[in-house]
Amino acid sequence: MSRADLAREIGLTKVTVSAVVAELIDEGIIIDIGPDDRPGVPGKRPTLLTLCEDHRRIVAVDLTREGRLSGAVMTLTGESMDRRRLETLLCLGPEGVDELTNFCQELIAASATPVLGVGVATPGLVSPDNNTVRAPKRGWSDLPLEGILTERLNLPVAVGNDANCAALGEFAFGATEGSYVLSILVGDGVGAGLVVDGSIVPGPKGGAGEVAHVTATVNGDGAPWGTPTTCVCGRSGCLGTLLSEPELREALKGLDEAASEAWLRAVGQRLGAILAPIVAVLDLSDIVLAGPTDLLDGPLLEAAHDSLRERVWPSMNPIPRLAMSAIEDRAPLVGAGVLVLSRTLGIP
Amino acid sequence: MSRADLAREIGLTKVTVSAVVAELIDEGIIIDIGPDDRPGVPGKRPTLLTLCEDHRRIVAVDLTREGRLSGAVMTLTGESMDRRRLETLLCLGPEGVDELTNFCQELIAASATPVLGVGVATPGLVSPDNNTVRAPKRGWSDLPLEGILTERLNLPVAVGNDANCAALGEFAFGATEGSYVLSILVGDGVGAGLVVDGSIVPGPKGGAGEVAHVTATVNGDGAPWGTPTTCVCGRSGCLGTLLSEPELREALKGLDEAASEAWLRAVGQRLGAILAPIVAVLDLSDIVLAGPTDLLDGPLLEAAHDSLRERVWPSMNPIPRLAMSAIEDRAPLVGAGVLVLSRTLGIP
């Protein structure tokens, strides 16, 4: 891009853009790669600029899976340069924070260039007010993770809910088409994340996207499951008792192909029914499913799509794109990186 | 409020606030009402300030009901000073725009003090890009209403979807408790509007809140209606075929009290089932129902509440407040006024 392009894009004047660009060139963040010689419109040839990807790196960590720390050193454009994994059973309570700190420090040390900041995608509730984390499964209640890590690492730290980060990752580097993106993350449980115009919608207390305990069944609705499983919440029919990796694998155990497909279709159909009101209220442009491809990508996804099309009328606006994640299990990780970008550089 | 209070509230320094306040006092928008003599904390007594409500008025018009123009001259704090109504059958196509213009001019002329701007709540889709209106029922397709009115009235004009305006009105002047407000407007049809942190969530193309054609029934779900009515969209079971003033009145015709109540409960139950996924994804703090009180406030509302409580687990966050509108049919009107405030004064 040239300075003039930037000015048009951002809406600032050429003068202002030139001044800012000069500053960024001084700092080494932007590089002047000379005039664009391709003939086209009349006028002086623009001088092209490019982002120096090696100027700063981002460290991102994903805590989605229980017993695993997943991390990466990324460029400013979301490319993972160095991915690491740590299988551990200790990541609970205060010890978990220590372990996380060490893991971050390792990644920071592994970065070839200075680190812009550290992004963390964690399960549980992240309060939008004070950024404390409430994750019962991790033994964290109102843990000021951002503050602790900022102090220990001496770097800007951004903490976000994993499903929200996933949505952000899909929006920024996935195959999404629009600006209203819902991401459904299927792992040990189910979580959803919503991104509108590039910003996470956290909910008033950080509880948005907690869809595991929405009732997905209707009494006697003719699904292959007989009596629905009782959920940890004490009720039955929760989405989480149907749609999660362990639950699905358990349910499909011993079923033949036809029965498996019927089961998956039934789950997909219920997912679609839950998505329908959300699609209508938000006019979503994209819904992205992330999780085990062998389970989700097939009858389940198709049934969800069919169910959605049956239950929402595309009169004013088309049905959203509903597809598997193009960046798969990297979504929360990449999204945590984007969170750092938006916090430190104000993007967007 | 005093200058110091304002500074704390807004986050600017006392100096800056003092400067701005001085300017606003000069312009007559703020009035200095002398020192606060109530003893309390130590220190110099604050000098209290108040908004001069008579400095500017807002003109708001609501086009929700077919065949009716509903308008008001309002103070900056949302109080209606002069409400007017015009029953007309002409409000279609370009003639409708002429009529609307005249109605606005009447209201502007009726205002005792200068008018800050004009807000219009209209059914149909209002594009968030260029603010054109698409309302098939009004014979408007991609009508640049905001531009036309701005030019004709020579005043700032803000046009918004009626349900969205209603949600904004509820948030600003209703009895809502939190910052994530969903408003359900029941009139000739059903519409929903969503406000997050004081801003309307319009959807990527202005289509958010179009819930009339979400399927609300499930095959053989044991409701009092036998075969569900066929909707104008050609399908059956749409929320709009159950929940709208004409449909409800038609359905209750000839039913005894018990049967009426059963019907209303069944509709409320379906409404709750539709709301559940939305509540979970957004962690809504308030849901407000606006429309005919005799139909909505009673078994329908109760059933919706019960159904919602059954289908969402309040583990992390409480179930949202679900109640009838405290400002009733004024919500879209007041919301249109708030839209003017946020556009012209940048609130919030």
Place this chain on the structure above:
DNA sequence: TCTAATAGTTAGTACACCATACTATCAGTC
């Protein structure tokens, strides 16, 4: 009476952005 807290002012400064005017360069046309 003294101290600590609070409200509000004055003076000077930093920053981001803008408008205007300028130079340099190109495509196309008479």
Place this chain on the structure above:
DNA sequence: GACTGATAGTATGGTGTACTAACTATTAGA
């Protein structure tokens, strides 16, 4: 081949918004 009009980028000065620092005035309570 000079002229016109469009485009890219720079130089200069101005404006609006906000800040910090230091000050005065006032009050409750030890």
